[in-house]
Amino acid sequence: MSDPFLNVARERLDSSEPIPAHLVCARSRAEWHRAVESHPDTASRRADWRRGLMAVVWQLATRTGRNMVTAPKKGATWAVMAAEAGVSRSTLADRLAWLLERGLLVRVTPGTTPRFRPGTLRGALDDGRGNEAATYVLTVPADLAQALDEDDQGDGEEFRARASAPTVDDWRDAPWPAETLPVELTRTPKPHVVDVGEETFPDVRARETPAPAAPVAAWPAAATPGTKAEMLAACERLRAEDPILRKMSARHLRSLLRRLFQLGATVDDVRHVLHHQPGGGAWPLAAAPRFVPGWVRWRVHAWLTPDSSPDGEGIRLSSPLPSQVREAYRRRIRCEQTARTTALAEARTCRGDAAAGAALARQHLMAALSRAPQRAA
Known part of the structure; x- marks a missing residue:
């Protein structure tokens, strides 16, 4: 049984003018990916906007056939692509509109539903077609395609080869460590050094915690951290075991939990505080918090109360920890x-x-x- 989406797309592509004259169909998914990345309009955008764009681009590129047309059977629907890319439906629509305006995408068939399809009396009659997803063809402006061809001096073929699916007997499928790999093919990144004249300084970020070269022992869940280093180790364990806290840095989490640690809290106590009220009952179930630092600050503040005793330090626990x-x-x-x-x-x-x-x-x-x-x- 033939696919109606593919038939319509093939008719559009086989027609006399399948796409505008100033656009060309992308030769490969990797070339289209590079064209989107190198488009002049992306340089002035914010980093988070570019991340959302490339997430949508990846979903489109991985859900196309050999004719560079998206296939609904591969999940090229708005609901699936938005969920897989981790963006909202409005963000997906915005990025698709941006690609269509820049000539990086051409809509072959529009998406329709029985309610808005002609001849169904606003959904009262069932035509048997159901919801039809829109199909797109991956295109590149002709001038941009020519610029990419001129810049491609050999490494473009390697990029396309690495972007394509590896063969069954490809040596890159071997599990790490692979002692048979040549040294020049291990893909080990070299440290980036910025030349400033007589002295050179490594390009590092002081605010980020460097990744350890070897696994470090996790902080015990039943021990109370005392020093700043121990609190940082405890926060690292909390981030590793909780996907919500993983959105924050360990240093930021330590600043929010410092008072709780000073009052004798352990890693298990912090988990209990974040998910239970001082009376012992669990917090009402809700969706994932939008602003994680505010969520942590609110949950911790519910367990703290001012201390009015003469020898108090100004704050104490409103309820004993587990x-x-x-x-x-x-x-x-x-x-x-x-x-x-x-x-x-x-x-x-x-x-x-x-x-x-x-x-x-x-x-x-x-x-x-x-x-x-x-x-x-």
Whole structure:
């Protein structure tokens, strides 16, 4: 059974004027990807806007056939592409409109639904076609394609070869480490050095935490960090185990959790604070927070209260942390065990002495009566 989308796209491409004269069909997905990246209008855009654009471009490029036409059967629908690219529907529409205006995309068939399709009485009649996704053809302006051909001095073929799917027996599929790889093909990045004259300085970012060369031991979940380095290690573990906190840097997270750590919180306590109220109940379920630092600050602030005592430091916990509750329980159990051991030792000492045994029994009875609640008169 033939695909109606592909038939319409083939009719458009096989017609006398499939695309405007100043545009050419992209020869490959890699060439189209390079054309979008090198377009002059992308240089003046913000970095987050470019990231959204390239995410949409990747979805379009990976959902096309050999004729450079998007295929709905491969998931080239707005809902699928927006979800896979991690952008909203309005952002996807904006990036598609930008590509259409710059000649980097040509709409072959528009998307339609039964409600707005002619002859269905606004969806009252079912024509059996269902929702039809729009199809696009990947195009490049002729002048930009010529500029890319002139700049392509050999590395373009390598780029296209690496962008295409590797063969089954490709040596790049071997798991790392592959000791048989030549040194020049290991793709090990070299440190970028900026030449400023007599001295050269490495191009590094001081605010970013460098990635360790070897795995480091994670901070224990039941230990309270004391120093700044220990707090940073605890925040690294929280980021590694929580995808929401992973959107923040470890240093920023440490600044928000510093007061909680100073009051004796552990990694497990922080998890409990972020997902439970001080009374013990869980926070109401909701979508992922839009602004993670504000979400963390609000959840932590709910567990803190001003301290009005003379020797207080100005703030204290409104409710004990789970680790403090467990520690108080273990301390009470140890005191009870110590008291029972002492009473058993005293009873063994007074064994055989009726007077001493009676005095000891009287002493324990009076202690029990003093702990019992007073009866109402």
